[in-house]
Amino acid sequence: MTTTTHQLSPEQCQHLRDQGYLMVPNLIDTATIDGVRQELNEVVDATAHAMKSEGQLVDTHSDAGFDRQLARIAHDSMDTASKLIARIEGDAGSGGHMGPGVFELLRHPCLLDAIESLVGPEIIGSSVYRIRPKVPGLIRGAVPWHQDSGYLMGHCDRELIITCWIPLVDATIENGCLYVIPQVHKNGIMKHHTGGSANYLVIKDEDIPGDTTPIAVPVPKGGVLFMTNLTPHASFTNASDHVRWSVDLRYQNANTPHNADLLPSESKSDSADVEIACYPPEADFVLRSPSQPNKEIRDWQTLKQLRDRHFINRHTNQIPFPDRWPSLKA
Ligand SMILES: O=C(O)CCC(=O)C(=O)O
Numbered sequence: 001m002t003t004t005t006h007q008l009s010p011e012q013c014q015h016l017r018d019q020g021y022l023m024v025p026n027l028i029d030t031a032t033i034d035g036v037r038q039e040l041n042e043v044v045d046a047t048a049h050a051m052k053s054e055g056q057l058v059d060t061h062s063d064a065g066f067d068r069q070l071a072r073i074a075h076d077s078m079d080t081a082s083k084l085i086a087r088i089e090g091d092a093g094s095g096g097h098m099g100p101g102v103f104e105l106l107r108h109p110c111l112l113d114a115i116e117s118l119v120g121p122e123i124i125g126s127s128v129y130r131i132r133p134k135v136p137g138l139i140r141g142a143v144p145w146h147q148d149s150g151y152l153m154g155h156c157d158r159e160l161i162i163t164c165w166i167p168l169v170d171a172t173i174e175n176g177c178l179y180v181i182p183q184v185h186k187n188g189i190m191k192h193h194t195g196g197s198a199n200y201l202v203i204k205d206e207d208i209p210g211d212t213t214p215i216a217v218p219v220p221k222g223g224v225l226f227m228t229n230l231t232p233h234a235s236f237t238n239a240s241d242h243v244r245w246s247v248d249l250r251y252q253n254a255n256t257p258h259n260a261d262l263l264p265s266e267s268k269s270d271s272a273d274v275e276i277a278c279y280p281p282e283a284d285f286v287l288r289s290p291s292q293p294n295k296e297i298r299d300w301q302t303l304k305q306l307r308d309r310h311f312i313n314r315h316t317n318q319i320p321f322p323d324r325w326p327s328l329k330a
Contacts, residue, residue, distance in 0.1 A: 005113045005116075006027070006109070006110040006113040006114055007113050007114065007116060007117040008022070008024070008114050008117040008118065012024065012117075013117055013118060016118065016226055016228070018183065019182040019183060020180065020181075020182055020183060020184070020185035020186075020227060020228050020230070020231035021180045021182065021217065021225060021226065021227045021228075021231055021233075022225070022226045023217050023219055023223060023224070023225050023226075024114065024223060024224050024226065025219075025220050025222065025223040026220075026222050026223060027110050027111065027114065027222065027223060027224045028105065028108055028110060028111065028166065028222050028223075028224065029110075029222070030221075030222060032101075032104055032105055032108055033105075033166075033168060033221060033222060035100070035101035035104060035105075036101040036102055036104075036105050036168055036247065037066045037101075037168050037245070038066075038101065039097075039099045039100065039101035039102065040066065040088075040097070040101075040131065040133075040168070040245065041065070041066040041069070043088055043097055043099075044066075044069055044070060044084070044088065044133075045060065045062055045069065047084050047087050047088055048060035048061070048062070048069070048073065048084060049062075051080070051083070051084060051087075056080060056083065057073065057076070057077070057080045057084075058076070059072075059073075059076060060073070061073055061076075066168075066243075066245070067169055067242040067243055067245070068241070068242050068243065069243075070084070070085070070133050070135050070243045071135055071136055071241060071242055071243050074135045074136065074137060074138060078137060078138065081135055081138065082138065082140070085133055085135070085138075085140075088131075088133075089131075096130070096131055097131055098300055098303060098304040098307065099300055100300050102131070102247065102300070103299070103300035103303060105166065105247060105249070106125060106129065106249055106287070106303075107125075107287050107288075107297075107298075111164060111224065111249075112251075112287060112288050114224070114226070115162055115164070115251045116288070118160070118162050118226070119160060119162060119251060119252060119253040120253050121288065121289075121290050122253060122254035122255070122288070122289050122290070122291060123251055123252075123253070123254070123286075123287045123288040123289070124251065124252050124253070124254050124256070124258045124260050124284050124285070124286060124287065125249070125250075125251060125284060125285045125286075125287045125297075126161055126249075126250035126251060126252055126258070126278065126279065126284055127259070127277070127279050127281075127282030127283050127284045127285075127307070127310075128148075128151070128152075128250050128279050128282060129247070129248065129249045129250060130247070130248050131245075131246075131247050132244075132245070132246050132247070132248070133243050133244075133245050134175070134176050134235070134238045134243060134244040134245070134246070135238065135243050136237075136238045136239065136240060136241060136242070136243070137237075137238070138238070139197065139198050140198040141176065141235075141237070141238055141244075142176070142197060142198070142234075142235060142236050142237055143198075143200055143234055143235045144196040144197050144200050144201075144202040144203070144234055145181075145202060145203040145205075145208060145232050145233070145234040146192060146196075146200065146201045146202060146203055146232065146233070146234070147185070147189060147190060147192075147203070147229065147230050147231060147232050147233075148161065148163055148227070148229045148230075148231075148250070149161075149189055149229040149230055150189070150190075150192040150201045150203075150325065151201060151279070151322060152229065152278040152279050152322055153257075153276055153277070153278055153279070153280070153320070153322045154189075154322075154324055155257065155276070156229070156256065156257060156278035157188060157189045157229075157230070159229070159252065159256040159257070159278065160228060160229070160252065160253070160256070161228070161229040161250050161251070161252045161256065161278060162226055162227070162228065162229075162250065162251050162252070163226070163227045163228075163229065163231075163248055163249070163250050164224050164225070164226055164248065164249045164250070164251070165178055165219070165224070165225040165226075165227065165246060165247075165248045166219075166223075166224050166225075166246060166247045166248070166249065167219050167220075167221060167223070167244065167245065167246045168221065168245035168246060168247065169221055169242065169243070169244060169245055170218075170219075170220050170221050171218055171219045171220075171244055171246065172218050172240070173216050173218060174238075174239050174240045175238050175239070175240040175242065175244040176235050176236055176237060176238040176239075176240075176244045177216055177217060177218045177219060177235065177244075178216075178217050178219075178225060178233050178234070178235050179214045179215065179216050179217070179233060179234050179235065179236070180214065180215060180217055180227065180231055180232065180233045181208065181212045181213075181214050181215075181231070181232040181233070182212075182213075182215060183212070184208075184209055184212055184230075184231075184232060185228045185230035185231045185232075186230075187209070188230065189230065190203050190207055190208070190232065191203065191204075191207045191325070192325045193325055193326055193327060193328045194325050194326070194327045194328065195327045195328040195329055196328065201325060202328065203232060204328075208232065214234070229250075251287070252278070252284075254286070254289065256278065257276055257277050257278055258277050258278065258284040259277035259280060259283060259284050259310075260283070260284040260285050260286050260295075261295075276320060279322065280314075280319045280320050280321070280322075281311070281314050281319055281321055282307060282310060282311060282314075283306050283307045283309075283310035283311075285297045285303055285306060285307075
């Protein structure tokens with residue numbers, strides 16, 4: 001029996017290493033993307049109906065479909081749309097929605113094969129994954145310039161953590177695809193500030209090297225934008241009439257610091273650097289492990305339980321929170 005793998009070619013791996021990003025079209029099949037769309041559509045609709053019964057909104061716009069329902073709700077009231085999105089995202093830092101559709105995307109064999117060619121066969125799913133409905137006109141929809149490492153513990157700057165940015169609609173310049181600054185990931189971490197727009201971290205314009213040119217990276221549905229944790233990226237306003245939905249997932253090798261094997265109570269702030277996960281407040285998880293296959297998480301309920309348990313216990317166990325940048329206001 002032959003098994004097909006979807007490893008990246010040596011040229012693709014080299015492009016990511018040289019440029020800091022790589023866009024691969026047609027990596028994820030339509031059924032998987034549609035599974036995520038349908039799941040999120042149900043979450044949005046159920047939340048809209050709950051808010052309607054609480055008297056918080058009048059029209060759920062249930063017929064508008066996945067790409068437009070939140071845009072129509074936002075057209076009626078941006079405040080209501082923001083509250084709805086906040087409910088979907090859950091408590092800050094909890095990671096938000098997890099269900100079978102998102103889980104199948106997270107461990108999609110083509111995605112894991114591609115990741116394997118970048119980080120090796122022992123793959124940890126980084127605790128930080130996010131689902132983003134970028135609604136036209138939503139202030140929080142635009143994300144200022146940052147490197148993902150800016151959000152992580154400093155000792156992980158030297159590690160390779162791959163971000164996979166996966167749109168659930170065609171991501172275009174009009175609806176707010178990502179922009180990246182090529183090549184500068186090789187220079188390490190840049191200075192960030194807290195308190196950027198919508199309270200994101202931000203790299204000030206003056207801290208971005210002057211001889212660089214950002215480029216837009218449109219990604220068709222089914223495609224994936226791979227970036228390193230040191231690749232500066234940003235996204236701007238959605239000027240279309242629909243929601244630019246996307247999911248960003250992160251992966252790392254099992255030799256990089258992670259907390260996949262630790263209970264929150266074992267993740268102490270006075271541990272040696274190497275024992276502290278790159279993002280301690282949330283739980284990492286084993287996705288592919290040829291050496292210890294019994295550790296792989298194979299169903300979404302187990303992952304949800306693991307992450308919920310970690311999240312609930314994080315305050316009681318003094319888990320360190322990455323916090324190393326000055327405020328814009330200082
Ligand atoms: O989806 C966006 O607009 C921003 C995504 C982002 O900043 C990230 O994936 O780190």
